[in-house]
Amino acid sequence: MKIDVKRVAKLASLPLSEAEEEKYSKQLSKILDYIEQLNEVDTLDVEPTFNVTGLSNAMREDQVGDCTIPQEEAISNAPVKKDGFIVTKGVFNE
Amino acid sequence: MKYETVIGIEVHVELNTKTKMFCRCSADYFGKEPNTHTCPVCLGLPGSLPIINEEAIKKCIQIGLALGCTISSKSLFERKNYFYPDLPKGYQISQYRWPLCIKGELKLDSGKVIRVNRAHQEEDTAKLTHQGGESLIDFNRSSVPLVEVVTEPDFSSSEEVREYAQKLQQIFRYLGVSNADMERGDMRLEANVSVRPEGQTELPPYRVELKNINSFRFMVAAIEYEVKRQIEAHEKGEKLSQETRGWNEDKKETYLQRSKEEAHDYRYFPEPDLPELKNMDQIKVDLPELPSKKTERFVSDYELNKQQVGILVESIEMADYFEKVVEAGKQNNVTPVQIANYIVNKKVDLSVDPKQIINDIQDKTSNLISDDAEFEKLAKQAIEENQKSADDFRAGKENAIQALIGGVMRLSKGKADAAQTVKILRKLLE
Structure with a gap:
């Protein structure tokens, strides 16, 4: 099965060199072929499984908890910060 | 050639729950210090797991019911994948194939019915502030519960859009699910606008999305500008394309924000971290008497004119107050019409004791000619x-x-x- 690696890479925001495109194109096609085998099973009357826990309606009350972390910690991984904000390249001047 | 306008509306409304959609951080973020209302879940840190806020689900169901939607028995969250700095996980938890509420409607005063395609539950993104070539990110808003109400492309004028948006805002406030304040961003409008030759039934092959517009007035102005711009382009034989535009209030014109040459591909798939919602149609929620019903009742029970009633039912507090005064007036033979006139003309403050209003009206009736x-x-x-x-x-x-x-x-x-x-x-x- 053929795969449009360029498009997939773009959607995943991954920069690929031409050599990599070539390489991953082959690998991904092989993976798809492998998965393709599942189509041999007749699943016409089987409900799709999206979740394997068997749970449903796992909800919580609307009460504030103690999960909140301090500002310094929240932004500690950001390479650039200013006045408690995380700074990123301007999104409107790309 | 004559053209007609085709508009569909998406409204996002932030729910006023105490906590966020998927974590126990406070959702009361407005005006707070940046990045002080976050945790590993709403920052999208690896290994964190979301848990659904039941109150948000109930509020989404209330909105759905108020719009006459069917509540889906089974509902699932999905991941909407895209990259933007306001989105910490690289996806937004939203709903796509199994929205909570489907197929409703909202009737305009003219009797025209606007079909609602869906009302679904999702999470808000972080807030970006654009400043001197860079963008500042505040994750306090990240994952605050958001409901999106999507209509079919049923609007044919900016006035219809304004009426719909105002009615929707009134419903949100009646339900008490949101302040629905546009300037604060509690309620956000997006319009998909296109024009087609009059009489054509199929939808135009493009649409322009008007986004990030924070008042009814600006939205109306943006739509009117856009319709004119598109008709002119058609007349000149130019091809219009799929794009996102914003509104520049100083120049009074729309401007290109993003062109969408390639179709969006959000690669939606069911959120594996959230078990499905079942029997949602069995959840009991209270609905107040909604503005449209209240209007009908006020007109028929109290023999008031529609214009007066419009003012009296503007807010649920005002409507309740009016009825309290009517009750107080019963023993004194002060009629609802007198009360309505008095409240509407005098713009009565709702803190005034209803009995006082009755006294004032009686004084006024027995009131001696002063001229x-x-x-x-x-x-x-x-x-x-x-x-x-x-x-x-x-x-x-x-x-x-x-x-x-x-x-x-x-x-x-x-x-x-x-x-x-x-x-x-x-x-x-x-």
């Missing part, structure tokens, strides 16, 4: 109609004035103060 000129006119008329008593009085018959007083009372329908009447009659008869 001297009018008083004098009535007195003169009474004299003219009873020249004999006037002559008798002038001739010294003090008692003759009683007949004239009676005349003024009759002419003023009892609104003349007796003492004042005597004074004025004496002055005129001297």
